[in-house]
Amino acid sequence: MRRSTGGRLLLVLLTTCTAVGATVTVAAAAATGCRVDYTVASQWGGGFTTNVQVTNLGDPVTAWRLAFAFRADERVTQGWNATVSQSSTQVTAANASYNGSLATGAATSFGFQASVSGTHTPPASFALNGTTCTGASVPTGGPTATTPPTTAPTTAPPAGGWNPPANLVTALNQVWQHEESTYSDLYGFRNYGWDQIMANRGYVNYCVRWDSSARVTTAQRDAIHAALRRQFKKWMDVMAGHNGWPYSDVAVNIVGWAVRERAQLEWTDDSVDIYVNDIREDAPQCSAPCGRFFNQSGSYPNCPGGAAHHYDQSLWLTAGFGGGAGGDWGQRVGSEYFLGAVNQDDIHIFLHEVGHTFGLDDFYDWSPDVGGFLMKAGSATQITEFDRWMLRDWWRHLKSRYGY
Template identity: 55%
Template sequence: MLTAHPRRPRGAPTLCAALLALATALLPGATAATATPAPQAAPPAAADHPDENWNPPAEYATGLDEVWRHMEETYPDLLGFPNYGWDHIMANGGTLQYCVRWESTTPVTAELRDQIHATLDQQVNRWIEALDGFDGFPYARVPVTVVGWAAADRSTLRWDDDAVDLHIGDLDAAGAPRCAPECDRFHHQDGDYSQCPGGEARHFDQSLWLTDGFGGGAGGDWGQRMGSEYLIDALGQEDITILLHEIGHTLGLDDFYDWTPTGVDSFLMRAGSAQRITDFDAWMARDFWRHLKPRYQL
């Protein structure tokens, strides 16, 4: 589920399709009963964002063009929005910083904490692997640092080292523990962390929000949310489907609940149809990158 701030409206599907032109001229000397040649479909319309470096596989080209046009029509400011996950990576010089919101009474040991950290790094870099070497993307790997944990009660966090900052008892309007807004990129997109204890070095770009009993997932420029039980049960898996899907939303990719691009039917961002990043997902991410690249003056 894509949830961004400001929330992007869900538009009706708009599929790009070539018009069929039918010709029914009779051959010279033929009678009205003579069969006419079968009508031929016109080739797909040319992409409205051509680029000599853009060469996706032929079987994906039409679908990718449909995806981009759909986002142009349904996102309020597709190329002006300033806080995609790409922006976080580039602002930090190729790293990401997270804070974990632990909305659960299940105790967390230092060992479990570190497993969650390692898993988050691994899953973020599943997406980075898809970009490595494409059209000037400058990073082969994006290290992920977890700078803090938030919980309602200190006793839930069963460690006594100072590996991360602790945000205890600071609850949002719905009663969920949150990390300090003063340190949150979502609230400080101008990069001013002067009110954050520890300053810019201890800011976080995104939250990993883990909630007891939360079904499915949500993601946007603020981070990702899913069930705490789901993530714990998935630790050690090569691909954690919901987390990967929601990271895709942080990068700006859309949901596909009500339409499917031409030529594909199974890919990660079409929830329930794939368990890992597919080639089509990778090409959607590359398409997003090449459109945003000019803002970074690379």
């Protein structure tokens, strides 16, 4: 992998609940309400994380509130992209400041982490803005679990294949030919971001390396988590519905933090694993037995808490660090930079480094016949059309290894 050092809601209810090791689908019928896709991204003894997509199938709304019920032993511990609260067994998710407006047919996603004493069962129904989304008919006996798939699950057939704009074809070919000639193991390497998502069947886990003496408040932690998810989603949205890509959404779970001293983290909940004073590369390191970079077979026999606590990538936030670096191991940027940009739409250096995780090249010593783009450091501050097609080109060349 390359390392980078430069700047870098008539309505229908269809609820599809995907749990780890089981898939539950609730049948659709005519109704008023919305569409909710509820995915259990990961589950372990004592907890789970989810990704929830809400689609508005009616008149536009400027604010939304989704309500559903949990069992008595389930308790929300944190949320992202929405304010998620719980009173007794009733859970409510209210829009964030930036995703309250939903046009007809528009969708938004949020997620949360929760504790549970057994195995989590997805909620049976949802209500949006006080209106129960009726019309769902659950098969006799309730939701039934199927045999876990042996290959990555797929969504509806994608709408498009490899059909880049004519004005980009030459430059895209130039880039791929350059990568073929300069990457030492382009086709043999097995830890690209693509490999991580496919091995997990549609999600990635992160651990944060807090390489700074500063303290981190609960609000800062939650803001960092939310920003990481938003930025990663920008790249994944490029792939949704394209050329056999099997996931409409890729959940991002933050499972741990690494620090020099526990007192630096100003929260007492157990929402993430915390690793203290494990120093590598002169920086706090998340447990190596839990890291995919160190265990590329996908087996984590020595990871505290088991494989559910593994991490695929690290978000390495370093005090005073200029520019960025990225690869199969994750991304590194300045802690001050990331916190300062945490509410921005495009954290462009971080976005650039995520591109490297998926194999995209740097362009310091040459450039294809095209204008500015994100992966050419300093020439763009957001993902451009050319960046999108470079990412899709990687999938075009690698998808056969996953059976697509």
